[in-house]
Amino acid sequence: MKYRLLGRTGVWVSEISLGAMTFGGKDHPVYRTHGALGQEEVDRIVGTALDAGINFIDTADVYADGESEELLGRAIGRRRRDVLLATKLLAPVGPGPNDQGLSRLHVMRALDDSLRRLKTDYIDLYQLHNYDHVTPIEETLSALDDAVRQGKVRYIGCSNFAAWQISKALGISALHNQAKFAANQTHYSLVSRDAERDLVPLAEDAGLSLTVWQTACRRIPHGQVRPRRSDHRTRLPPSPERLRLRAFRRGEGLQGARRTAGRRRAARGEPRSGRNRLAARSARRHQRHRRRSQAGTAHGQHRRRRPDAHRAGSRRTRRGQPVADRLPELDSGVVRSDANPGRQPGLIKTSGIRHGRSVSAASTPGRSSPCTSATPP
Numbered sequence: 166m167k168y169r170l171l172g173r174t175g176v177w178v179s180e181i182s183l184g185a186m187t188f189g190g191k192d193h194p195v196y197r198t199h200g201a202l203g204q205e206e207v208d209r210i211v212g213t214a215l216d217a218g219i220n221f222i223d224t225a226d227v228y229a230d231g232e233s234e235e236l237l238g239r240a241i242g243r244r245r246r247d248v249l250l251a252t253k254l255l256a257p258v259g260p261g262p263n264d265q266g267l268s269r270l271h272v273m274r275a276l277d278d279s280l281r282r283l284k285t286d287y288i289d290l291y292q293l294h295n296y297d298h299v300t301p302i303e304e305t306l307s308a309l310d311d312a313v314r315q316g317k318v319r320y321i322g323c324s325n326f327a328a329w330q331i332s333k334a335l336g337i338s339a340l341h342n343q344a345k346f347a348a349n350q351t352h353y354s355l356v357s358r359d360a361e362r363d364l365v366p367l368a369e370d371a372g373l374s375l376t377v378w379q380t381a382c383r384r385i386p387h388g389q390v391r392p393r394r395s396d397h398r399t400r401l402p403p404s405p406e407r408l409r410l411r412a413f414r415r416g417e418g419l420q421g422a423r424r425t426a427g428r429r430r431a432a433r434g435e436p437r438s439g440r441n442r443l444a445a446r447s448a449r450r451h452q453r454h455r456r457r458s459q460a461g462t463a464h465g466q467h468r469r470r471r472p473d474a475h476r477a478g479s480r481r482t483r484r485g486q487p488v489a490d491r492l493p494e495l496d497s498g499v500v501r502s503d504a505n506p507g508r509q510p511g512l513i514k515t516s517g518i519r520h521g522r523s524v525s526a527a528s529t530p531g532r533s534s535p536c537t538s539a540t541p542p
Contacts, residue, residue, distance in 0.1 A: 166218025171249075171290070172347035173372040174320055178221040178249055183214045184378065185224035189232030196229040204236055211240040221249045223350070223376070225294060226279050227256035238284035245285060252279050253324055253350075255294035267297035269308040276312055292322040292350060296330050303337055310343040322376075324350035328363035335371055348374040354381065 168177040187200025188207050202210070211222070222241075224233050234252060241248055254275040257265040265271060279288065291309065312318040323331060323346050331349060338345035349368060353360045353375070360375070368375045 168220075170374070171320070172374045174347050176249065176289075176320070178374075179219045181219055182221040182223055182376065183211070183219055185222060185233045185237050186228050188224070188228065188236045190229030193229050193232075202236075204239060207236045208240045211237070215244060215247055220247060221251065221376075223251045223253075223378075225253035225256075226258055226275055226282075227253075227294070231258065231278070231282050234279055234282035238282055241283075241285075249289045250283065250285065251290035251292060251322070252283070252288055253292040253294040254279070255297065267293060267300045267302075267305040269304055272305065272308040272312070276317055280317065287317055287319060289319045290322050290348060291318040291320075292324050292348070293326070295325045296323075296327070302330075302334055303341075306334060306338055306341075306343055310338075310341075313344040320344075320347040322346050322348035322350065322374075325352075328367045331364075331367060331371070331373070346373060348376050350376040350378060352379055353377040354379060 167180045169180055170176065171178050185207075186196075188202050190196025190199060191201040191203070193201075214222070222237065224237055226234060228234070237250075241250070254272065255265065255267060258275065258278070263270055264274075276288070276291065280286065291312065293305065297305065309318065309321045313321065321344055323334070326334075326349060331346065335345055337343075349364065351360050351364055354377070360377075365375065367373070
């Protein structure tokens with residue numbers, strides 16, 4: 166067995182620890198599904214672990230309503246000096262309103278109850294099972310420091326804390342010269358590696374030991390829950406990110422990768438994009454309206470005519486022809502154009518006018534354009 170230091174305490178613990186969450190709880194509505202081991206099985210497991218060199222055993226007062234601590238205390242017996250015993254507190258252990266949390270009142274009560282159930286005079290590592298957002302951390306750390314000075318606790322630690330919570334607690338302990346955390350227990354495995362983002366760097370910088378739970382992650386890395394090849398219904402589909410990565414590696418580019426992922430989503434009956442249906446429908450309606458506006462037609466309703474009929478026309482007709490810079494008030498079938506005195510007046514046919522936009526004009530002498538700028542006579 167290999168051993169490592171517990172933080173900066175100088176205490177050596179085994180790399181492999183023994184968790185006691187499955188001890189007891191045969192008649193418990195929750196823990197009966199977690200193992201519900203009896204005293205004989207607990208004695209055999211603890212004896213085998215100690216013989217193999219494991220000296221770090223972890224439990225909590227909430228496991229099977231304290232039955233886990235009772236079975237573990239009996240199993241250790243006279244080999245107490247060979248074990249570094251760790252337990253936790255926070256969760257409700259009784260019907261009262263003060264039978265939970267991290268207040269000084271509950272810390273002292275829970276500590277005495279754990280010592281009685283474990284049949285020992287001290288606890289090597291007393292851990293906070295989670296963060297208490299109701300009780301100030303200063304009060305909790307002060308109560309734990311008193312327990313350390315009384316000799317009931319050797320070292321303190323935390324479990325399931327965020328990085329900023331641990332950093333805050335370490336700063337308060339250093340400010341008041343109190344006992345500080347020596348270890349942090351968190352979820353870490355080959356499948357769940359979130360601790361590498363901030364908890365692991367914090368542990369390296371502050372000198373904390375990182376003890377992990379559920380390292381097997383419900384036996385997924387061992388292949389015991391891997392679906393069979395013949396059963397296609399239990400096979401998990403690849404994620405869109407993985408599909409895009411595969412397509413990008415095949416040289417299809419980013420757009421091709423997105424199209425591949427979109428086709429896979431459509432085959433599974435999922436939206437092709439991350440936008441909801443309302444946003445997608447609104448975007449398509451906006452695109453159609455924009456295209457028809459550029460073509461000179463309105464979408465769904467007649468376009469209202471602006472009051473100034475002589476505005477500069479930069480729009481295009483339905484056939485893609487430019488509109489005249491200034492349009493006259495077309496209230497008759499034929500309008501005579503004499504806007505240019507140096508040229509002979511020509512006739513402009515107003516047939517084909519649609520919503521005041523499209524004009525089909527007769528060719529004027531000297532002009533090759535089919536449209537002519539005209540003003541009222």
